[in-house]
Structure formats: C-alpha cells, structure tokens
Amino acid sequence: MSKSVIVVGTGNAALCAALAALESGARVTLLEKADKSLSGGNTKYTAGAMRFAYDGADDLLPLLRNPEDPRVKRADFGSYTTEKFANDLLGFNDGRPLSEEQEALVHQSGATLRWLASHGVKFEPIYSRQSFEKDGRHVFWGGLTLAAENEGVGLFDMELAAVERLGGTVRYSSAVTGLVTDAGRVCGVQIGQERLLADAVILACGGFEANGALRVKHMGENWEAAKVRGTPHNTGDGLLMALELGAADYGLYSGCHATPMDLHMADFGNLDLPPGERKNYRKISYFLGVMLNAHGARFVDEGANFRNYTYAQYGAAILEQPGQFA
Template sequence: MTRVAVVGSGNAGLCAALSAAELGAEVIVLEAGGATDFGGNSRYTAGAMRFAYRGHDDVLALVDAEDPRIAACDFGVYAEAEFEADLRRFSGGAELNPLQRLLVGESRPTLQWLANSGVSFEPIYSRQAVLAEGRYRFWGGLTLAAAGEGEGLVNRERELAEACGCEFALNAPVAALRQSQGRVVGVRTASGVEIDADAVVLACGGFEANADQRASLIGAAWRRARVRGTALNQGAGLTLA
C-alpha cells in the first residue's frame, strides 16, 4: 500500500490527505500544533471558496437544495474568464501562470469533489448577496462557504479523512525530509521520530508568522505586521537529511 505523509493540517493538507486516503493510500498527517492550533490559518477563515460556475445549476449541485432560501437566489454566472480576470487584477495584469490556470479550471470540480466526499457548502447570504424585492442577488464570484466556516471545514475534513483510515499526529513538527538515493523517502519530526513514506506532501503554510523571515524576504517594514492567523507558519526550512 502506498504510504503518504502530509505535513500540515490546513485545508491544503487535509484535502491532500482525504484525497490520498479515498484512493486507498495509508496516510498520516503531521501537524506542528496541538488541538487548538489544528487546521492552521484555514481554521481562521470564513471558509469562503471562490470557484467558476456556469449558472444556477452548478451552484445547486453543491448546496442543500432543501433550504427554502435557495429558491429565492439569483447566483448569476461566474465564468472562468471572470475568475481569470479577477486573478489578473491582483497581479498587475500579468498573464496567468500554469498553476493559476489550473486553479481556475479545477475550481468547480474540486468543490464538487469535496461536496461529494461530505463537506457541506452554504451560500454566503450575509456578505456576498443583496436582498432586493425578495431575491438574494449574489455578486463578486465568492458565492459559497463551507458550513461552519473555517473551523467547520477543517473539522469536517478531518472527520472524513479519519473515516477513510487517515492517522493524525498532533504536536509533531516536521524538521527534515529524509532522503535516500536522491529521492525523498519520509520525514523526521523535531523530536527525532522517523516516518517512512512513498510520497510526502508539504502543506505547512508560508513564513508569514516569522518576523525575521518577513523582514529579510519582503522588506524591513513587514517586521511590524500583525498576524491574524496561526503563529505556527514559521517558514519551516525543511532540510534534507
């Protein structure tokens, strides 16, 4: 059986873990934090997920159609071209790179996969819709959020991954990638535990909570920035061991 080690328990790590476990791999998620830090920045989010959709039916396929408000929703269309244009606006008009194109093209199938796996989504009535003449008119392309926001999302993803046999190790910061004959063969935690893996997924966030790295990599003024999310995304420079 293929063994997969996932480093980090945010939305990225949990999706990787769930996907691998659904496909029959033996999966372990290693998370630096304990129960209160589980889920990383993803726990702090509204669980809002931008995705391209062609109209009402695409959205309907992702939500609880029994909710009486659904019949009063005008979701409109958020075409892939609009999503791409929104991304370009955030990067000074630069052409999209292959990863950004993948993000757009796979956005709806990915939400559909999560929904099929058991994550519930709800329209963001409070912030992304205007109520006029009894109709909720959605705007901005940010139409759905996971039920229970970020906390609901990561807890549900963990539940689903555990149901597929995925193991979770908390308080287990990964310090190094183990290698043999030029390939990664596992990880080593800070306390020295060695884990073998056929594949390692690094989903341990960025360096935004590390003031020194912010100052040296993006400018001195960023030392003063306040972090709203997890304190554990320290830009772990995972060394090859």
C-alpha cells in the first residue's frame, strides 16, 4: 500500500514537495487555505525569475520552452557559476558564512531546474530586465537569466498540471488549523472540526509576512505599516502549529526581502492586474536619482550597486524614516 502524504499549501514549495512525493509513489493531497482564485500563494505574484547556477548556454537550452526562438541564437547568456552565486549570497549575510540551506541552494539549484523542466515546467530568458543589446547580441548579466513562462502564474499552472498528471489532488478553501499527533508523532491535520490522517504531513504554507502582529513581534514596531506584495493568506499558520508542538525555532525571523512600494497601494498584492503590471506597485527607479525622507535628507546610497543588489534592502531603510515614506 502506498504511503499517504498531506501537503499544506499550493505555492512553489508545496507543489515541488508534492511532485517529489508523487514521484516516489505516494498518494498526495494538497490542502489550500485560499479559494481557487487566490491559491498558489506568493508564487503567483512573482515574476517567476529563477536564480540558479549554470556554466553556459548548454545548461540553459533544455530548460527553455522555445529554444528555437531566433533571439536565443543571438544571446550571450554567459555563466553564473556556483562560486559567483555563493559570493552574491555572502554579500547579504552580514559576515555570516553560508548556511546549510544556502549551500544546498547554490549547489542543487541547477539540478532542481532540470528536474522541474523534466516535469514540463519551462522557462524563458528575461530579455527585458536582465539583458542589454550589444553588437546585435542580447548580453545577460546578474545571474538572473531565466523566468518561468508566463511568470509566477505560469510557474503555478505548469507545476499544478504536473502534480495533477501524476495523480495529486488539491482541496481549496481548506485552511489547516492544527496538527494531529499520535504518541508524539504527527499523523494528520485538523481543518476546523475535520480531521484528516496521513503517513506524512509537509508544511509548505508560507511565512508570516501577512500577519501584522507577528511582524511586530519578530521584526519590530516599524513593520506594522509594511504592505505585503503578495497573498493575504501567509499568516504564519504552519510555523505556529509546528512551534506549538515543540519544533525548534530556526532561521532568520528578523530579516526579510522588503522592496520600496507605492505608499498608496492596498495592503496586499493584486492578482487581477495583468502579469507585467503586477509589479507596478514597486518603486525601484531610485538608482536613477536620489530618495529623500520627510526632512529632505538622503538616507541610503541609491547607487551603491546595481538595483538587483539593493532593492530588497531599501524597503526596510524607508520604514526607518520619519513617517515611513520617501
């Protein structure tokens, strides 16, 4: 009898976990808090951009939906070696060495993309943001070379299709509210009053960024006012459930990727905007000028590096300013 696996969530992590479990012969049910339209979590809001190590064009061609695109022949993809990837990550580590997870990311990212491609998840070069034209060629830079076809929604659609092809099923509007244990071992989940048992439970239900109280608790008062660029559903449920059972705290709760965003955007992202426009809430042209706070003072070096290397930090810098805007 095959093992049964419950996966909580339907974002990239959940769908990849489900695929891996299905590949090894398990029966898999994914449980999603959101209704069908908001399933897929933050994954759907992304550009689907994939940072992974590769040695050259030969590593990329098998990942492309359309390797025959004439632009591919005129592209100079360069390379993004494991050494370069590791160095880029170290630049964000405040002096800490790479963690075990970062090492795995660096060394297994290429193989993971090939594994996804083997399940029909395909990618395309990010011509618009990550390349420039020189002597008739598209020259790529910065290690962020491919994105999922049709961005995050495409990533979700292709992964979900792969999961369903292998027999996985999804239940929407099914928020997991607790873990069921037997002799100290997790053996299922609670969905309100309903109890669902399984041989294994995988929590892949996001972080706590959409939970204002947890943001303040772990990151400080400044973060009350932060807006969330993605789903309203990532309220830390999985983390809280695991911690309640005695799981060890692990990871960097006080740090995050935080981008300068429109002061007047809604509290959460908006999937109703077309994919290319979903990013319009971002305010990331600061490197072309200066950013001033309410006192008319600059507070970061706007040109410290290429925007790709600064924008995820400058959201936090803005939250530290008087009135929390710039």
